[in-house]
Amino acid sequence: MAAYKARLQEFSDLLSNEEINLKELKKLCFNGIPDEMGWRPLCWKILLNYLPPTRRTWSETLTRKRDLYKQFIKEMIVMPGESQDAEEDGNRIDVTFADHPLNSNPDSQWQTYFKDNEVLLQIDKDVRRLCPDISFFQQATDFPCAEVVHSKGLKRLHRRVQHTVLKSANVERKGLGITKIALSIKKAPEDYAPMPEGEEAHWEVVERILFLYAKLNPGQGYVQGMNEIIGPIYYAFACNPDVEWREHAEADCFFCFTNLMGEIRDFFIKSLDEAECGISGMMARLLEQLRASDARVWQHLQGQELCPQYYSFRWLTLLLSQEFPLPDVLRIWDSLFADERRFAFLIHICCAMIIVVREQLLAGDFPTNVKLLQNFPSMDIQVVLSKAALLAGRS
Template identity: 65%
Template sequence: MFKARVKEFEEALEGPDIDINALRNLCFYGIPDIGSFRTTCWKILLGYLGPKRSTWTETLSKKRALYRQFIEELVLPPGLNGNDNQDNVNTGLNDHPLSEGPESAWNTFFQDNEFLLQIDKDVRRLCPDISFFQQATEYPCDIVVHSKGERRLHQRVVPTMLSSANVERKGLGITKINLITKRSNENYVAMDEGLEAHWEVVQRILFLYAKLNPGQGYVQGMNEIVGPIYYIMASDPDLEYRKYAEADCFFCFTALMSEIRDFFIKTLDDSEGGIKFMMAKLANMLKEKDPEVYNKLKEQELHPQYYSFRWITLLLSQEFPLPDVVRIWDSVFSDEHRFEFLIRICCSMILIQRELILQNDFASNVKLLQNYPPIDINTVLSHAVSLNG
């Protein structure tokens, strides 16, 4: 059966034009953990690559070159980006590191520290149950690591007051992302000059995203969204894919964030696609599928935001081991009606625990739903599929 699945994917991806609907149907039931299937499929499902194979080479070449330009212009300190012409150098003579002028590149450089501090803190504890993010990447960014000074973002971090956004919502109860239970015992250590750990690469991706999306910036929890995508890209057996994992991950992450950004923007909480709307959708589904469980949670005043806020916002990336998260995302990314299936998965997670929920008190149910017990992920996914009827 596995060989048959592999053959189906080979046929789906080999033609000049990819049948997106057929690919969605295939990926929905899980992408084989072999070759570059998942890397390629996620790029297509997230819209990074189009359905015409003939466009892929040009798209990848342009996007990867653009990403390098982002690093040169937005990561490297002023005067060190390698692209400064004489005019820029002359102008730079008047741009002193202590300048507070609004157009000062140095002023911007130091202001970046406000959100860089939170990013640095978050990526150093990314996926602590595996060692991958603490290991060295085979392809460190040459213009960053082969230098001294503050080209490496973690060297720029100064422990000042955290003022970047997080996903805490006043009036929504216990919703802060800091309810995350996974924690590493020690902070990840930065690599020596010439080397980069994978978490340092993720840090740069998030920093650039925040710089290029100033209206949103960095919000705590985004590290949990980018982590699995980068893991897949940087673990691909194809050396060419691994070489450009950082750039490809950045554009896939950006594409995904364009669809779930409402989850992270407080002013859009009540909009269709906002987090309150999505939690209400889950509550309504639970009420329809199992009124008894719904009423039990309601009687205990165990509101959806106590547990489903994190489930939905982080696409379940904190509830299951990374391999299970990757499998869940195969189905979620394949969902033509984006995130409908995510809500069904969340509903299934509650219904599967119905017996415990009905007999538990408030405190036990909070613990149960905030620290979901180990389970075969296929059981959850099969149950979620059954809710479609």
């Protein structure tokens, strides 16, 4: 207990400094961020390069970013039929009448609307089943977006897509090897329902963030699995005990998610699979780490031709968000975000996961071992992290 109190004091002292020592912060966060005082969302904002280490700049940074996000909502959620003013030959005209659903002009709002809805359908489907092991995402946020819930029309994005009418876009990130590895193993028994007028569920907020991200990153767009990456970040921010921070969870989450995707986006780009920075390179490094750490298990899996594509594609791509309960994922991400080598520790965690079930793997045949690794057994996450730290030489 005394050690825990001393650790709390370390965080308090470090985060109250005018100039936060990033090296010391990473060292503290690597071993886990306490749940008290809203320190995890604050530390994540710093570790994900959303907030600078200089405290006096925070107010200006936050105001600027949050205003920018409001502008994104206003400009990116295109609603055909809404009156817009334009100027032609010095005269103000209403451009609404110049546009209609059959307009084939690529600049047409209706063309943009229909194209966006193809991607939105997949996002809507994915976020309606986000983190089914908790009820949080089904619940109403205390801070619904006023620009959306109080507006007329279809700015509530879920209304724009009808599963019975629209054909789902093919935006799934395909697996590797001879089998397709599902990116999600946690499924809600049924889709989450929207909130009534004037309210928004948390999943609706996440839907808007992902839609705006896809709009602003057309080269990548939305790929299945991104919903599993954004979920823990939004949860941490929207559960902040400090109401002033919690009020802006949506905007803050958008920029932190964008920064994180900037670091791991190669995992979601199929054309980079075989590149060193792609998912195949990560799986090769995992296999090499396993060979160096436990040659017997490595040889056993190799003899069974149990390739890392069968189990580690989802582990690596989704930063283990599908393998453990959400509280454990938050703890894992403390270490990953604080990793000086930016996700190199992920390889050690994955290797540790294999080693801690080595006896079961050595006794199991191919089907048994595939099932074991694709559905990792419940255990104390600290056992895995301690083993990973030992493999990384950080114990």
